[in-house]
Amino acid sequence: MSRRENPRWAVYGRRGLVVTLTLVTVQNGASAAGGRYLSLGPAVGVLCGVALLVGRLPWPVAPLLTTAATAWWGWPTMPLLLVALFDLAARRRARIAVGACAAVLGANLLTDPEFSLWTPQQYGSSLFLLLAVVGGSWMGNRRRLVRALTTQVEHLRIERELREVAARTAERSRIAAEMHDVLAHRLSLIALHTGVLTTRADGLPDQVGRRLTLLRTASTEALADLRDVLGALRDPDAAPAATAPAPVLREVADLVAQARAAGQRVEAHLDGRLRQAPVAHRLAVHRLVQEALTNARKHAGGAPVTLRVDYRPPATTVEVGNAPGARSADTVASGFGLIGLRERVAALGGELHAGPDGSGSWRLTARIPHPPGSEQNGART
Structure with missing residues (x-):
């Protein structure tokens, strides 16, 4: 202004x-x-x-x-x-x-x-008096017009933001409904037929019976995982970055192996079983570790990285730290990676902290609580 x-x-x-x-x-x-x-x-x-x-x-x-x-x-x-x-x-x-x-x-x-x-x-004074009245009327009308236009622009901005939020919410609901209609129906059919075959597995070989039981268990757990993911996707308060699943769900060990193959020194400690955490948590952990290792390569090249992941209930915890190192020359800091991670963790009810720890090292910690009833699911797997 x-x-x-x-x-x-x-x-x-x-x-x-x-x-x-x-x-x-x-x-x-x-x-x-x-x-x-x-x-x-x-x-x-x-x-x-x-x-x-x-x-x-x-x-x-x-x-x-x-x-x-x-x-x-x-x-x-x-x-x-x-x-x-x-x-x-x-x-x-x-x-x-x-x-x-x-x-x-x-x-x-x-x-x-x-x-x-x-x-x-x-008549000289009369002209001055008339000009003062005309000038004041013009200035007052101009000020009121500017205020009205400013208010209108603000209303249009708020309306546009509300429309964007409504469009994102509608799109998430549409995608969730489509995924549920397509996948849930097929998984339910698999679970139904394998359950029927399991009850009539007396005349089948033991190996076939075990595989049928495994297939039925896997389809049932897939339905539960699908329900967890679609529940986050349907949440209107969750940001798109926090609900969009990763293209490929891989274990943290794969990311560590790739980092070591690229010459990065990573000391990993993985506790618990991967199946003990909901699928949404595994997606979040994958993104947390991926972003932490990438930032360590960009901002602390050559520095050792310590990684700890615990999948066990009642919460999935992640801790990644790296010592100071050489900053890459072609690094462009944006800060949007950590913002997206915070939104993703917050959508799952968790907390994320990232920053220097006072000794010059960088540390990222996250805690994502498991939903109620996940202990029994983890024990069954």
Whole structure:
């Protein structure tokens, strides 16, 4: 916003103008009184200037004082009257401003003071008074138009954001419904048929019976995992980055092996069983470790990395730390990786902390609580 459009600069400019015109009025009054500043004319000028500067006074005070002073004295206080007329017109009181102009001109015409507004030019003062009213009306309309346009732009911005949120929510719900219709139906059929075959497996070889049992268990767990993922996907408060599953669900050991193959020194400690954590947690852990190893390569090249992952209930915990190292020359820091991870962990009800630990090392820790009932599911697998 420029200084011209900033309300503070408009207030400061008006105050400076009023102070300047008040000093001019005091000087004119002292000159008319033979150089005496302690006289009625300068005192009236100061009183009118104070009335225009003090904003807590009732609005009619300043127009009445300046109108009465100009009607009694003439052109020495007319500059302050112009400011009062401008303010009246800008605040949609143009009729009152026109009435004040008529009262001042009529009083000077009837009383003919020493500094009458009708001398030395008969209509010069009338033109100035008219310009003050017209200018105030134009400025007031412009300010109201700018405020209305600003409010409209703000409403459009809020409406656009709400539409984006509604569109994302609708799209997540549509995807979840489609995934449920397609996958849940097929998995249910698999679980149903394998269950029937399991009950009639007396005449089948033991190896076939075990595989049927394994297939039925896997399909049932797949339905539970699908329900967990779709529950997060249907959550309207969850961000898209927190609900979008990874393209490929791989174990953390694969990421560690890839990092070591690229020359990165990684010390990994994996506790618990992978199946003890819900599928949404395994996706989150995959992204956490992937982002932590990538950041360590970019910001601390050659430094050793320590990785700890515990899948056991009641929570999945991840801790990744690396010592200081050399920063890659072509690294471009964006910060969006950690933001996305925080949204993903928060969508699962967990907490994520990342930053220096005081010794110059960088540490990332996350804790994702397991949903109720996951202990039994983990024990069954």
